[in-house]
Amino acid sequence: MAFEPPRRLVRALGETQRSGSNGSGGSNGTGEWLDKLPVLAQQAVDLRELTVERVQAPGGRSSLVLLVRQADGTPAVLKLAPPRARPESERAALAHWDGRGAVQLLNPADAQGVLLLERLRPDLSVRSLPEAKALLEAAGTLRRLWVEPPATHVFETVAERTGRQAEAMRAAASADSEVAPLVDAALAAREELLAGPPEERLLHGTFRQSKVLAGERMPWLAVGPDPVVGECAFDLARLVRDRVEDLIASPSGSSITRRRVKRLAESLEVDQERLRGWTLFRAVESGVRAGRVGRPQDAELLLEFAGWL
Numbered sequence: 001m002a003f004e005p006p007r008r009l010v011r012a013l014g015e016t017q018r019s020g021s022n023g024s025g026g027s028n029g030t031g032e033w034l035d036k037l038p039v040l041a042q043q044a045v046d047l048r049e050l051t052v053e054r055v056q057a058p059g060g061r062s063s064l065v066l067l068v069r070q071a072d073g074t075p076a077v078l079k080l081a082p083p084r085a086r087p088e089s090e091r092a093a094l095a096h097w098d099g100r101g102a103v104q105l106l107n108p109a110d111a112q113g114v115l116l117l118e119r120l121r122p123d124l125s126v127r128s129l130p131e132a133k134a135l136l137e138a139a140g141t142l143r144r145l146w147v148e149p150p151a152t153h154v155f156e157t158v159a160e161r162t163g164r165q166a167e168a169m170r171a172a173a174s175a176d177s178e179v180a181p182l183v184d185a186a187l188a189a190r191e192e193l194l195a196g197p198p199e200e201r202l203l204h205g206t207f208r209q210s211k212v213l214a215g216e217r218m219p220w221l222a223v224g225p226d227p228v229v230g231e232c233a234f235d236l237a238r239l240v241r242d243r244v245e246d247l248i249a250s251p252s253g254s255s256i257t258r259r260r261v262k263r264l265a266e267s268l269e270v271d272q273e274r275l276r277g278w279t280l281f282r283a284v285e286s287g288v289r290a291g292r293v294g295r296p297q298d299a300e301l302l303l304e305f306a307g308w309l
Contacts (some may be wrong), residue, residue, distance in 0.1 A: 003037065003038045003041035003042065003052075003055060004038070005034065005055075006055065006056075006057040006058050006059045007058070008057075008058040008060075008061060009059055009060065009061065009062070009064060012061035012062060013031070013033075013034055013062070015293035015295075029082065029083060029084060030082050033082035033083070033084075034082075037064060037080065040080055040113075041064060041066065041078075041080055044078060044080060044111070044114045045066070045068065045078065047111075048070070048078070048107075048116065049070075049071045050066075050068040050069065050070060050071075050076070050078060051068060051069045052066055052067070052068050053066075053067040053068060053069065054066075054067050056077075056122050060224060062081055062082070062085040063079050063080060063081035063082075063087070063224075064080045064081075065077060065078070065079050065122070066078040066079075066080075067119065067122070075119035076106060076116055076117060076119050077103075077118070077119055077122075078114070078115070078116055079114070079115040079116075079117060080114055080115075081113055082113070083113065085226075086226060087112070087113045087114075087115060088112055088113075088154070089154060089155060089156070089226070089227055090115065090224075090225055090226070090227065091115060092150075092153070092154055092227070093155070093202060093204075093225050093227035094115075094117075094225070095108045096147070096149070096202060097145060097147070099118075099217070100144055100145075100147075101141055101142075101143075101144030101145045101218075101221065101222055102144075102145060102204075102221055102222045102223070102225070103117050103118055103213075103221050103222065103223045104117065104217070105117060106118060117223075118215070118217070120214060120215040120221055120223065121213055121215065122213060124213065124214040125209060125210045125211075125212055126138045126141075126213075126220055127209035127210045127212075127242075131243065134209050134242075135239070135242075135260070135263075135264070136267075137212065137220050138207075138212050138220075138239055138242075139236075139239070139264060139268055140220075141212050141221070141222050142207055142235060142236065142239065142268070143268055145202070145203070145204050145207075145222060145225075145235075146201040146203065146232050147201060148201065148202070149200070149201070149229045153202075153229065155202065155227050155228060155229045156227075156228050157200075157228065157229050158194075158197070158203075158228055158229070158230025158231065159194050159230070161205075161228055162190055162194075162285075165285045165289075166190060168285075168289065169284065169285055170183070170187070172288040172291070172292065179284075179287075179288060179291075179303065182287075182306050182307065183284055185280065185284075186280050186281045186283075186284035186285065186306070187281075189277040189278075189280050190277075190281050192277065193231075193274060193277050193278060193281075197231045198231045198232070198233075198271070198274075200229050200230055200231060201229070201230070201231070201232055202227060202229055203228050203229065203230055203232070203234060203235040204222055204226075204227065204235055205225055205226040205227050205228040205235065206225065206226045206238065207222065207225075207235055207236075207238055208242050209239070209242045209243075211223055211224050211225075231274065232268065233265075233270045233271060233275045233277075234278045236264055236265075236275055236278075237275060237278035237279040237281070237282045238282055240257070240260055240261055240264060240275070241282075241302075241305055244301055244302065244305050245301060248301050248304055248305060253305075254308040257305070258308070261275055261276050261309075276309055279309055280306055280309040283302050283303075283306040284302075284303065286298075286302050287299045287300075287302030287303040287305075287306060288303075290302060
């Protein structure tokens with residue numbers, strides 16, 4: 001069968017080409033990978049003797065996901081990602097979690113850029129639940145992922161990742177005086193947070209409600225990590241702004257946000273001010289990036305949300 005990448009993937013990889021792998025512009029190889037993707041997918045399927053049911057659409061923003069069956073009929077998921085998406089870092093994290101709170105990796109020693117995973121229910125995420133229940137289930141899943149990293153690991157640290165992001169944020173602030181105050185506040189918060197971080201853990205890195213899918217082995221399991229090593233508040237910060245469009249639309253969105261920060265911090269035993277600081281940094285960084293790649297509406301929502309913090 002022809003493995004045509006979903007439009008969402010093509011669009012997202014186009015954004016990464018425009019922004020560059022480190023947010024500074026320039027090519028990062030995603031276009032070449034996308035051109036080769038049909039051939040790469042066919043080779044991966046043939047090598048593992050898989051039967052393809054369908055391409056998962058709309059799918060992810062950084063990988064091609066195929067619903068497959070193994071030679072013995074067991075359902076599975078085949079995921080192909082470009083080097084820019086750090087698939088080997090994802091493999092290492094999934095192998096370390098070994099199914100605890102996250103999807104089970106079925107091919108820990110397989111070829112680079114190809115992940116064979118247990119089949120979850122791709123169309124049923126925690127986001128489908130009522131908001132209060134969704135936050136509760138998502139937080140419980142996230143807690144299980146926060147473990148000590150391997151003694152020798154390949155993962156980026158929070159300081160390293162946010163350092164790269166900070167460079168792009170400074171460039172945006174120098175070019176746009178309107179975002180400069182928020183960028184300055186976010187960068188100041190980062191400096192303060194990095195000056196005295198709590199105990200470091202292996203983090204999901206890009207955790208949100210849509211990254212938690214229903215499964216058979218456990219009710220809810222996390223997928224699609226971009227793992228990083230650092231403090232738990234950094235990981236939880238992305239969850240704070242879930243359903244940001246609903247928050248912005250609500251006349252009490254700012255107070256709901258403050259209550260959410262407090263409730264999530266208390267439920268997961270994270271310092272509330274550190275969570276607020278990382279939520280600010282991550283919202284501003286995402287807003288600046290959205291503006292840079294041509295998503296002005298997303299940028300506006302994220303920066304308005306950041307202003308509440």
